[in-house]
Amino acid sequence: MDLMDAIKGRRSIRKYKPDPVSEETLQKIMEAVRWSPSWANTQCWEVIIVKDPNIKSVLANTLTKTNPSLSSMTEAPIVLVLCGRKGVSGFKKGEATTVKGDWLMFDTGIAMQNLCLTAHALGLGTVVVGNFDHKKVEEILGVPQNAEVVAMTPLGYPAAEGSAPKRKEPSEFVFYEKYLGNK
Numbered sequence: 525m526d527l528m529d530a531i532k533g534r535r536s537i538r539k540y541k542p543d544p545v546s547e548e549t550l551q552k553i554m555e556a557v558r559w560s561p562s563w564a565n566t567q568c569w570e571v572i573i574v575k576d577p578n579i580k581s582v583l584a585n586t587l588t589k590t591n592p593s594l595s596s597m598t599e600a601p602i603v604l605v606l607c608g609r610k611g612v613s614g615f616k617k618g619e620a621t622t623v624k625g626d627w628l629m630f631d632t633g634i635a636m637q638n639l640c641l642t643a644h645a646l647g648l649g650t651v652v653v654g655n656f657d658h659k660k661v662e663e664i665l666g667v668p669q670n671a672e673v674v675a676m677t678p679l680g681y682p683a684a685e686g687s688a689p690k691r692k693e694p695s696e697f698v699f700y701e702k703y704l705g706n707k
């Protein structure tokens with residue numbers, strides 16, 4: 525698939541078929557995560573693959589009832605939970621290198637985009653889910669203190685395509701030479 529087609533064609537998928545995803549396909553997606561860029565190649569990401577319907581259901585309960593992805597958490601055959609190791613990305617000898625502190629959100633964000641684009645190129649759907657009770661998910665999955673859960677995504681074959689929400693025009697966010705947005 526052409527890169528621009530993949531970038532533009534990927535949609536948040538919230539309706540899934542129950543069809544299973546092969547281990548081979550899953551490994552291709554993990555390979556895409558593996559090759560994500562990261563701060564000093566620190567690779568702080570970790571992925572928990574959840575297939576157990578009971579665990580998926582408990583995870584779904586951490587979303588608010590109004591989250592549009594609620595049903596997709598149990599409908600899709602797999603939920604991927606993206607975690608990050610704390611104090612690694614953006615750190616040197618235990619000290620934060622920049623005012624931004626931990627770059628964990630940034631690096632796991634890139635990894636998630638690689639994951640979603642690769643899934644899309646393989647005919648699979650994803651939707652980044654960020655609005656849920658992170659502390660509860662960490663408890664459920666036994667995530668230790670030195671790591672945190674960042675986002676989840678259902679993974680499976682789309683039962684319905686998503687429609688593309690409108691995007692800003694480049695002229696609204698691209699500036700030449702200096703910042704020209706609203707101050």
Ligand SMILES: Cc1cc2nc3c(=O)[nH]c(=O)nc-3n(C[C@H](O)[C@H](O)[C@H](O)COP(=O)(O)O)c2cc1C
Nearest residue numbers: 534535536591592593651652653654655686688689
């Ligand atoms: C960090 C992040 C968190 C998100 N959280 C949720 C969520 O909790 N529930 C949901 O249904 N969609 C969530 N989304 C999906 C966005 O709503 C979606 O990407 C956006 O509307 C653009 O649509 P598209 O992905 O089809 O291009 C999230 C996306 C991102 C990047």
